[in-house]
Amino acid sequence: MNETILTKTYSAPPIDEKEILRYAGGIADDNTIKLLNECINEAINCITYKVCYCELPVKTDGDLCDFGVFDVQSKNLTTNLSGCNNVIIFGATIGIGIDRLITKYSHISPAKALMLQAFGAERIEALCDAFCNDIQNTHKTPLKPRFSAGYGDLPLDTQKQIFLLLNLPKNIGLTLNDSLLMSPTKSVTAFIGMQEV
Amino acid sequence: MNFKEYLQNNIVYLDGGMGTLLQANGLQPGELPELWNLTHPEIITKIHTDYFNAGSNVVCTNTFGANSLKFDETQLDQIVKAAITNAKNAIINSKAPQNKFVALDIGPTGKLLKPLGDLDFEDAVSVFTKTVKLGAKYGVDLVIIETMNDSYETKAALLAVKENCDLPVIVSNAYGQDGKLMTGATPAAMVAIIEGMGADALGANCSLGPRQLRIVAEELLKNASIPVILKPNAGLPKSVDGKTVFDITPQEFADELTDIVKMGVRVCGGCCGTTPEYIKALTDKTAGIQPAPLTPKSITVVSSYSHAVKFGESPILIGERINPTGKKRFKQALLENDIDYILAEGVNQQEKGVHILDVNVGLPDIDEVAMLNSAVCELQAIIDLPLQIDTADICAMEAALRRYNGKAMINSVNGKAESMAAIFPLVKKYGGVVVALTLDENGIPSTTEKRVEIAKKILAAAAKYGIDKKDIIFDTLAMTISADTSAANATLDALHTIKTELGCHTSLGVSNVSFGLPNRDAVNSTFFAMALQNGLSAAIMNPYSADMMKTYYTYNALKGLDPNCADYIAHADEFTASAPTQAATAPSGDTQYASELQYAIIKGFKDKASEITKELIKVTEPLSIVNLEIIPALNNVGVGFENKTVYLPQLLMSAEAAKSAFEVIKSTMTLGDTKSQKPTFVIATVHGDIHDIGKNIVKLLLENYGFNVVDLGKDVPAEAIVEKVIELNAKIVGLSALMTTTVPAMQKTIELIKQKAPWCKTIVGGAVLTQEYADKIGADKYARDAMEAVRYAEEVFKK
Known part of the structure; x- marks a missing residue:
């Protein structure tokens, strides 16, 4: 068995300002929009859009999902992957630059820190969407919704297996802390089931 | 011939990929390749032997991830020992005639260092130290630190090698498509730090193929005085019929790399996807090429985690505002451990356009070692400017240099034997550009000749430590003209002579010249212009002074250092005396706003x-x-x-x-005016959690509502929080956690507070918390948002 681990860099997906405001708990008044634009301008150039992924066969048996190279017990993931023979496992990150900015402004302007945090959340979601669209376009089979460690009964420490499999620190600079938090913080790992037609 | 000698006169061939070949031999995804040293020694030795037979001079042991984070002590010892034995057996097995060496391979830990990640710098040094000691014990010819994608971790690994063995060490980083490391460093910044610490060669490996890494190699060659390494991948990976293949052939690889060797790269090999075939093609293709001569670049350079700042191009501005001397508010910030105030001074100066920040936090009543260290760590986490470490306390200096993420500027050494004996070893060990004051045991000489004499003495002493004159910047000491009107001339003469006759860069603390005079900015800025004309390379100055900035931009424009006068034009309107800004006025007739x-x-x-x-x-x-x-x-x-x-x-x-x-x-207000009457609120993000936006929002509001907020930061152990609560007899503590995985740490903290400081109320908040969760872990109060936290705190203190 020789699973190919691939790394891709995307260009910036379109920015959804409404979504950023929603994450920040704000409304579109003049001052908030001004703050939002300042944050976007300052952060946009330090964001990168990287994804590392691989496609694996999956067999489900009761609550057990077996990916060949590792397996995991989870009723919810099994349900999510029902009807799938293959799964994409991926890690995505928008890089450490925005973390530095958030840290910077959390010391000198919590309003900006909040807005940058919201912008980062919108960016990583947009990256994941761009990646899923890409996979959808190349694979044609219907895809299941993304499913991450920590959702439902899928243990958070599944992260350890995902990191080991994809070698995320080396491939996209994504690392896992002892408390299973990811650095850079604006990052996602997930399973995407590929349904049989 | 040992490796160092061989490196001086030859092109050195490294090996190619290891992981690729192990996978071909059956290594499963997620399996630890280092264990194969023990389970499949014959395969590992065979791979090494094939590389020697293909022409490699150096094989790297199969120890990329062999560190104490992944393996326990016994296992690590066995793995490193076996790996070295496997490589040495390959030397015996190979009949190839070239010189052969074994390199202890050290890869990254896979963790990100604090403050952005959770691995402490010193812990990283300890992790690498364990592997280095084993390598030295079992006998290798050199150490190779490779595939590092973070400057700070690179420094930790190099420090571990330098502190624990005398082996030659070569250092290679993984650059991305943007030509930078994952955490932002440019090739020039990496040259500054790696060369500064005394590595034997430096370069780039992995990530990309030779074509994409060419530009990185060019940058490295432009800046490095030591041999440059290039160890690219076999192009980029793609999937063909479920198999990983790389997109260039051995011949293409050799062709492209040969061009780069002709450019001057002297240490070459392959990384992911390359095999003995690639190395064979490379050694065949480059056979007979003479190694490019090594030329000292004599660049005076400092760096931050992201970029290098070179002296001698246009004048360098060093912001002087992080310094308590004569600043009441700054002293207060230091005494209150108000790191945010210091950071704001850094950010503001950066916005004004300085290139380097001077950091001086010396005050009689504080622990300067701890304060300087924390100021440096906090500043370098959020500001990408190089720092000038400014202290007279040698312990504080060493601690700060050690933790500094880059090649620092060091302020200062002088001609006294005692000063040189203390400072030069630090410059040698950690790298750095040191400011040398032209004074000695006899004080500050009044004549140019005597100052230049001291400068020569300092250069000679530095040379004995192996410190080149490019790493010394002379400060000929600006003295106030209010005491002696010939003082400025003496300083400038000495400056000019040192620049022209000794060929060294210079720096001045400009503001001293006007001490005791009215309208000091006028004197300072004119003196600054005179000094620049006399060859001043850098000034420690106040960037908030419009006069000083005017001189800087005008000088650059007049000197032809500002293409199209672009900078001058961009800043010209800042030079006019600022008219009082129109205050915001409430819309007339709007009674909603009282003022x-x-x-x-x-x-x-x-x-x-x-x-x-x-x-x-x-x-x-x-x-x-x-x-x-x-x-x-x-x-x-x-x-x-x-x-x-x-x-x-x-x-x-x-x-x-x-x-x-x-x-x-x-x-x-005067120092400590109102502090004692304010109610104290201790706040922290709990152990294991590195998110602090929510905590900082609550802090900001509490401060505005008159609380004295003692912020312990993020990732704070329960014991440290309780200790502070007891020390301050605090009535309330606020705890924040973002993730379910860190809520247990919150619970532990609350339990410890209830036990050791039962008078103290606990209030909790954070993304995952709910009333139910808060009740379960025994918190006195769950606050949905920052205002609720303020209201509860007011309630607690009303009682």
Whole structure:
């Protein structure tokens, strides 16, 4: 068995300002929009859009999902992957630059820190969407919704297996802390089931 | 011949990929390749042997991930020992005639260092130290640190090698498509730090193929005085029929790399996807090429985690504002451990355009070692400018240099034997550019000749430590002309002579020249212009002075250093004396706003709130401003937030505007004025959690509502929180956690507080928390948002 681990860099997906405001708990008044634009301008150039992924066969048996190279017990993931023979496992990150900015402004302007945090959340979601669209376009089979460690009964420490499999620190600079938090913080790992037609 | 000698006169061939070949031999995804040293020694030895047979001079042991984070002590010892034995057996097995060496391979830990990740710098050094010691014990010819994608981790690994063995060490980083490391460093920045610490060669490997890494190689060659390494991948990976293949052939690889060897790269090999075939093609293709001569670049350079700053191009501005001397408000910030104030000084100076930040936090009543260390760590986490470590305390100097993420500027050494004996070993060990003052045991000479003589003495002493003159910048000491009107001339003459005759760069603390005179900026800026004309390379100066910045931009424009006068034009309107800015006025007839200040705060205009307060305080009692203006405005916004007519970003902008008004009031009060009467609120993000935005929002609001907030930061162990609560006899502590995985740490903290400090109320918040969760872990209060935290704190202190 020789699973190919691939790394891709995307260009910036379109920015959804409404979504950023929603994450920040704000409304579109003049001052908030001004703050939002300042944050976007300052952060946009330090964001990168990287994804590392691989496609694996999956067999489900009761609550057990077996990916060949590792397996995991989870009723919810099994349900999510029902009807799938293959799964994409991926890690995505928008890089450490925005973390530095958030840290910077959390010391000198919590309003900006909040807005940058919201912008980062919108960016990583947009990256994941761009990646899923890409996979959808190349694979044609219907895809299941993304499913991450920590959702439902899928243990958070599944992260350890995902990191080991994809070698995320080396491939996209994504690392896992002892408390299973990811650095850079604006990052996602997930399973995407590929349904049989 | 040992490796160092061989490196001086030859092109050195490294090996190719290991992982690729192990996978071909059956290594499963996720399986630890280092274990194969023990389970499949014959395969590992065979791979090494094949590389020697293909022409490699150096094979790297299969120890990329062999570190104490992944393996226990016994296992690690066995793995490193077996790996070295496997490589040495390959030397025996191979009949190839070239010189052969074994390199202990050290890869990254896979963790990100603090503060962005959770691995402490010293812990990283310890992790690498264990592997290095085993390598030295079992006998290798050199150490190779490779595939490092972070400058800080690179420094930790190199420090571990330098501190624990005398082996030659070569260092290679993984650059991305943008030509930078994952955490932002440019090739020039990496050359500064790696060469500064005394590595034997440096370069790039992995990530990309030779074509994409060419530009990185060019940058490295332009800056490095030591041999440059290139060990690219076999192009980029792709999937063909479920198999990983790389997109260039051995011949293409050899062709492209040969061109780069002709450019001057002297250490070459392959990384992911390359095999003995690639190395064979490379050694065949480059056979007979003479190694490019090594030329010392004599570049005076310092660096941050992201970029290098070179001396001698255009003048370098070193911001002097992080320094308590003569600054009441700064002293207060130091005594209160108010790191945010120091950081704001750094950010503001960067916005004004300085290139380097001087960091001086020396004050008689503080622990300077700890304070300087924390200032350096906090500054380098958020600001990408190189730092100048400025202290007379040698322990503080060493601690700060050790933790510094880059090649620092060091302030300072002088001609006294004692000073040189203390400072030069640090420069040698950690790298750095040191400011040398032309004074010695006899004081500051008044003549040019004597100052130049001291400079020569300093250069000679530095050379004995192996420190090149490019790493020394002379400060010929600006003295005030109010005491001696010939002082400026003496300084400038010495400066000119050192620049032209000794060929060294220079720096001056410009402001000293005007001490005791009125309108000091006028004197300083003219002196600055004169010094620049005499060859000054850098000035320690006040970037908030419009006169100084005017001189800087004008000089560059006049000297032909500012293409199209672009910088000058961009800043020209800042030079005119600033007219008092129009204060924000409430729309006329709008009775919603009781005053201009209240309007500015409610609308969240930070600068205007500060300007209005500066005017107000000339005619109004500070306490009236607080009680009649700021507090009512804050209440207006706070109530609006509770009634859901004001949203979180607006609340925070108002809070920041109020804070800037408070800051004006604070700067007019004397040290420690009101502190003791304020109720104390201890706040922290719990152990294991590195998110602190929520905590900082609560802190900001609490400060505005008159609390003395003691912020312990993020990832704080329960014991440290309890200790602080007891020390301050705090009545309330706020704890924040973002993730379910860190809630247990919160629970532990609460339990410890209940046990050791039962008088103290606990209030919790954070994304995952709910009332139910808070009840379960025994918190006294769950606050949904920052205003609720403020209201509860007020309640606690009312009782």
